[in-house]
Amino acid sequence: MSAIDELFIRLRSENRKALMPFVTAGDPNLDFTAAVIQELVARGASMCEVGIPYSDPIADGPVIQASYTRALDHGVKLTNILQTLGNITSDNVAPRLAAPLVTMVSYAIIYRHGLEKYADQLVKQGVAGMIVPDLPLEESSQLANVCKARDLSLIQLVTPTTPRDRALKITETSSGFLYYVSVAGITGERTELPPDLVERVSWLRENTPLPVCIGFGISQPEHVRMLAPVADGLIVGSAIVRRMANAKKDPAATLREIGDYVATLVAEL
Amino acid sequence: MTTTPLPDAAGRFGDFGGRYVPETLVHALEQLAEQYEAARCDPAFQAELDDLLKNYVGRPSPLYFAKRLTEHCGGAEIWLKREDLNHTGAHKINNTVGQALLTLRMGKKRVIAETGAGQHGVATATACAHFGLECIVYMGEEDIRRQAPNVFSMKLLGAEVRPVTSGSRTLRDAVNEAMREWMSCVETTHYILGSVVGPHPFPRIVRDFQSVIGRETIEQSRLRLHSLPDVVVACVGGGSNAAGMFHPFIELDEVSLVGVEAGGRGNQPGDHASPLTYGSPGILHGSFSYVMQDEDGQTCDVHSMSAGLDYPGVGPEHSYWKSTGRVSYTSCTDDNAMQAFDALARFEGILPALESSHAVAEGMKIARKRKPDERVVVCLSGRGDKDAAEIARLKDQSL
Numbered sequence: 001m002s003a004i005d006e007l008f009i010r011l012r013s014e015n016r017k018a019l020m021p022f023v024t025a026g027d028p029n030l031d032f033t034a035a036v037i038q039e040l041v042a043r044g045a046s047m048c049e050v051g052i053p054y055s056d057p058i059a060d061g062p063v064i065q066a067s068y069t070r071a072l073d074h075g076v077k078l079t080n081i082l083q084t085l086g087n088i089t090s091d092n093v094a095p096r097l098a099a100p101l102v103t104m105v106s107y108a109i110i111y112r113h114g115l116e117k118y119a120d121q122l123v124k125q126g127v128a129g130m131i132v133p134d135l136p137l138e139e140s141s142q143l144a145n146v147c148k149a150r151d152l153s154l155i156q157l158v159t160p161t162t163p164r165d166r167a168l169k170i171t172e173t174s175s176g177f178l179y180y181v182s183v184a185g186i187t188g189e190r191t192e193l194p195p196d197l198v199e200r201v202s203w204l205r206e207n208t209p210l211p212v213c214i215g216f217g218i219s220q221p222e223h224v225r226m227l228a229p230v231a232d233g234l235i236v237g238s239a240i241v242r243r244m245a246n247a248k249k250d251p252a253a254t255l256r257e258i259g260d261y262v263a264t265l266v267a268e269l
Numbered sequence: 270m271t272t273t274p275l276p277d278a279a280g281r282f283g284d285f286g287g288r289y290v291p292e293t294l295v296h297a298l299e300q301l302a303e304q305y306e307a308a309r310c311d312p313a314f315q316a317e318l319d320d321l322l323k324n325y326v327g328r329p330s331p332l333y334f335a336k337r338l339t340e341h342c343g344g345a346e347i348w349l350k351r352e353d354l355n356h357t358g359a360h361k362i363n364n365t366v367g368q369a370l371l372t373l374r375m376g377k378k379r380v381i382a383e384t385g386a387g388q389h390g391v392a393t394a395t396a397c398a399h400f401g402l403e404c405i406v407y408m409g410e411e412d413i414r415r416q417a418p419n420v421f422s423m424k425l426l427g428a429e430v431r432p433v434t435s436g437s438r439t440l441r442d443a444v445n446e447a448m449r450e451w452m453s454c455v456e457t458t459h460y461i462l463g464s465v466v467g468p469h470p471f472p473r474i475v476r477d478f479q480s481v482i483g484r485e486t487i488e489q490s491r492l493r494l495h496s497l498p499d500v501v502v503a504c505v506g507g508g509s510n511a512a513g514m515f516h517p518f519i520e521l522d523e524v525s526l527v528g529v530e531a532g533g534r535g536n537q538p539g540d541h542a543s544p545l546t547y548g549s550p551g552i553l554h555g556s557f558s559y560v561m562q563d564e565d566g567q568t569c570d571v572h573s574m575s576a577g578l579d580y581p582g583v584g585p586e587h588s589y590w591k592s593t594g595r596v597s598y599t600s601c602t603d604d605n606a607m608q609a610f611d612a613l614a615r616f617e618g619i620l621p622a623l624e625s626s627h628a629v630a631e632g633m634k635i636a637r638k639r640k641p642d643e644r645v646v647v648c649l650s651g652r653g654d655k656d657a658a659e660i661a662r663l664k665d666q667s668l
Contacts, residue, residue: 055436055567056553058448059291065435078565107289108552112566134289134555138279159293161455166296184293185453 002153003100003128004176007046008211008232017269018046018233019224020213021240021262022104024067025050026076028248030084035255036244037088041099043259044266049131049235052081052105059133061188063238067245078109082125089126100128102155102176107135107143115146122152129153129176137170144173153177158204160184160194171208177232180204182216188238190217193226201230224268236265275589280469280556282589288468290555294448297455302470304375309477314370321366322481325399326356328363330482332489332646337616338633345639347632348498349649350486352510353621359651360482360510361392365461367478369396372459379403379458383447385412385440385506386577386624387419388651389463394428396461404428407446409438412576415659437570440506440580444554464507465584468555472512472584479513486646487517494644500525500635503648504628505545505598506578508587510650515596516586525597528587529631531573532600538563542571543600544583545591558585574603574663575623575656601627607663609633610653622651623659 011018021040025033037048053068053076060068088097103122110118110132122130129152135143137156147154153176158167161184171178180201182193197214205212214227215235227234240258247254280286280302288298308314322328331354335347352360365382372380380402384390390406397404406423410432413420423430436442444467451460465472465479483501490497501518503511505528515526533541541547544559551560553568561569561581573579590596601609606623609630613619621629625648632647639645653660661668 056441056445058445058554059293059452061449069435072567106552106566108562108568109566111552111557112562112564133291134552136288136290136292136295138295139287139289157292159291161293161296163296170292181293183453184455186449 002151002176004047004102004153007100008177011046011232012211017228017231018213019044019262019266019269020047020049020233020235021045022049022051022235022237024064024071024241024244025052025081025084026071026074027067027244028070028074030076030080032247032251034084034088035251036258037101038097039255039259040262041097043263045099045262046233047099048101049104050085050101052078052103052109054106054109057106059186061186061238063242064187067241078113082121082127085127086125102129102131102153103127104131104133107132110143115143119146119150119152123150129155131155131179133157137173140173147175155179157181160200167204168207171210174210177211177213178204178208179235180212180214180231182214182218185216187216189219193217193223198226198230205230221264221268224265228269275586276469276473280473282586283592285556285558285585285588286469286472287557288555289552289557290468291452293452294455294468298468298470300375305371305470305474308371308374314374318367318370322363326362326366327354328481329485329489330354332486332493335617338612339636341612341616342633342636345499345636345641345643345645347636348644348646350482350514350646352482352648352650353619353625353652357388357392357395358654359388359392359622360479360513361389361463362395363481363513364463364475364478364509365389365392365396368459368461368474369400369402372402372461373400375459377457377459379454380461381405381407381447381450381458382461382463383407383440383443384463385443385579386575386622387412387416387423387655388577390428390430391419391422391426393461393463394423394426397428398426406430407433407443407450409433409440409443411438412440412443416576416655417658419655440576441568448554464509465512465586466507466554466556466582472556472586475509476512476516476586479509480516482510482513482648483515483517486514490646497521497524498646499639499643500527500645502527502529502628502632502635502645504529504578504624504650505583505587506531506542506580506624507582508584510648512584512586514648515590519595526595527631527635528596528598529627530598530600531575531578531627532602533572534603539570540572541600542573542579542581544581545587545598546600550588553582556585558588559583559591575606575627577622577624578627599631601630605630610660619649620653621649622653623656625650
C-alpha cells in the first residue's frame with residue numbers, strides 16, 4: 001500500500017476531499033519549490049504533484065510550458081529535483097510533510113534514466129508515485145510492474161475522449177487514484193467546464209473502487225464547489241504555476257499569494 | 270523471402286515505434302488506424318488515390334540520367350528520381366493527398382499540420398484547397414523567416430499559418446504545437462502529419478503513401494536500366510522520402526540503401542541534426558526511436574541549414590532499419606550539401622532543395638568510388654526555389 005492509498009482511505013473514512021496542487025520543480029529554483037510545497041501543505045493541500053520540467057510537453061498549455069522552459073533555462077536537473085523532494089519528505093524535517101508527493105513526468109525522462117532507476121530514486125526520496133501523461137495503457141505494463149514491486153502508485157488518466165469500456169480497463173491498471181481529465185485538450189485555466197463533466201465522473205466513480213480526482217482547467221472556487229461532491233480530489237495546476245512566474249522577483253510575496261489562493265479553494269471543499 | 274509485415278498491431282518496427290501520447294489522443298489514433306486499414310483494402314479508395322497521383326500530382330515522376338554530373342564525378346552513373354517535378358515541388362504531396370482522402374473518409378472537415386521547410390505545409394494547404402477542407406499550419410518562427418516563399422504560398426492557398434514561438438522555433442516545436450491543438454479538436458479535425466514520425470499509425474500511413482516513390486523507381490529501373498540500381502540514396506530528416514524510396518527495396522538485398530542525415534556544422538551536440546549517426550534510442554513526439562537527447566532526457570537543440578532536416582528525431586522504421594543493418598546511415602555537412610547544390614545547378618540545370626542536396630552530395634561521393642557500369646539512384650525529394658533567399662544569405666550575396 002502506497003502513501004496515496006493510505007491518504008484516500010483516511011479521507012474517505014472522514015468523508016473529506018483532497019485538494020492537490022501542481023507545482024513545477026525548479027521554477028525559479030529548487031529552494032522555492034521546497035518552500036512552496038511546504039506552504040501548500042500547511043494551507044491544507046492533501047497531496048502535491050511535482051512537475052518534472054520537460055523540453056517537449058505536448059499535454060501542457062502555455063503557462064506550464066513557459067514554467068518548464070524557465071526551469072530548464074536555469075539548468076535544473078532531475079537528480080537535484082529528487083534530492084530536494086527527499087529533503088522535505090525526510091523524517092528529520094519538522095514538522096514532517098503531512099502529504100504525499102507524486103511526480104508528473106514524461107516517459108521520455110523516465111526511459112532515459114531507466115525505469116527501475118527512476119522508481120528506486122522515488123522510493124529513496126520518499127515520493128509516493130508518478131503520473132506519466134504520455135504513457136497510455138498499451139505502453140504501460142513494464143512501468144506498472146516496476147512500480148508495483150516498489151509500492152509506488154502509477155496514476156493513469158481517463159479523458160472525455162476515452163470510450164467507457166476502455167476507461168474500465170484503465171481503472172484496472174491504475175493505482176493510487178484515477179486522474180480524470182476534465183476537458184479534451186491541454187492544461188490551463190478555463191472559466192467554463194464541460195456541462196457533462198459531473199455525470200461522466202459520477203459514472204466512473206460508481207464503476208471503480210479507486211479514488212477519482214479531477215484535473216485540467218480547475219481554477220475557481222465555483223469549480224471546487226461544483227466538483228468536490230462527485231470526486232475524491234481536485235487538481236489545480238496552471239492557476240498556481242501562473243503565480244509562480246513572479247517568484248524570482250519576490251519569493252516571499254509569491255509564496256503568500258499562492259498559499260492564500262489555495263486556502264480559498266480548500267475552504268470550498 | 271517473406272517477412273512479417275511491419276509495423277505490428279502495436280505500431281512496432283522491432284523495438285521501435287509505439288504510441289507514447291496523452292490518453293486524449295488514443296481513441297483518435299485507434300480510429301485512424303482502423304479507417305486507414307479499411308481504406309487500404311478498398312479498391313475505390315486506391316483508384317481515387319491513383320487518379321489523383323496521376324492527374325493532379327503529375328506522377329509518375331521521371332527517373333532522369335544526370336549525364337554531365339556523372340561525367341563530372343567520373344564513376345558510377347547518377348540517376349535522379351525527380352520528386353521535385355511533382356505538383357508543389359516535392360514528395361510531400363504524395364502523403365497529403367492520401368491523408369486528405371482519409372480525412373474525408375472519416376467525415377472530418379478541418380485539417381491541421383506542422384511544417385519545417387514549408388513543403389509539407391504547402392502540400393497540405395494544396396490538398397485541402399483541392400478538397401475544400403479548412404487548413405491550419407503550424408510553423409516555427411525561425412522557419413517562417415528562412416522559408417518565406419512557402420509561407421506566402423500557403424496563405425494564397427487559403428491556409429492559416431500559425432507561427433510557433435516556443436523552444437527553438439523550428440520543426441520540433443511546430444510538431445508540439447500541432448499535437449497540442451489536436452488534443453482540443455480531435456473529434457472534428459484530422460492531423461496530417463508530414464513525416465514518418467509520431468505515434469502509430471502515422472509512421473506506417475506516411476510510409477505507405479510515400480512508397481509510390483520506390484515502387485516507381487523499381488519499375489523505371491527495370492525498363493530503363495534493365496536491372497535494379499546498385500545503390501539508392503535519400504536524405505533523412507524525419508525520413509519520409511527515404512522511407513517511401515527504401516521500403517519497396519527492403520527485400521531486394523542486392524540494392525544498397527543509404528540514408529543521409531544533416532551533418533550541419535560538425536559532430537558536436539547542437540551542431541548537427543543526425544540522431545541515427547550520433548543519437549541514442551529514446552522517446553520523442555509519441556514514438557520510440559533514435560533521438561538527440563541530453564543525459565536527463567531533454568531534447569537537444571539541433572542545427573541544419575535546411576529547415577526540413579532540422580529535427581532532433583527520426584522515424585522509428587529508420588531506427589529499425591539501422592538496427593537490422595539493412596540501410597546504412599551517414600551524414601553530410603552544410604558545406605558539402607551546398608557544394609552538391611551548386612554542382613547540380615551548374616551541370617544539370619536543376620536547383621535541388623537544400624534537403625535533397627544532402628542526398629545529392631552523398632550520391633556524388635558514392636558514384637566517385639564506384640565503377641562506370643554501376644548505377645546510383647538519388648531521390649531528389651524537392652526543388653530548391655524555396656531556398657533561393659536563404660542560399661543568398663548563406664553565400665553572403667543579395668538576390
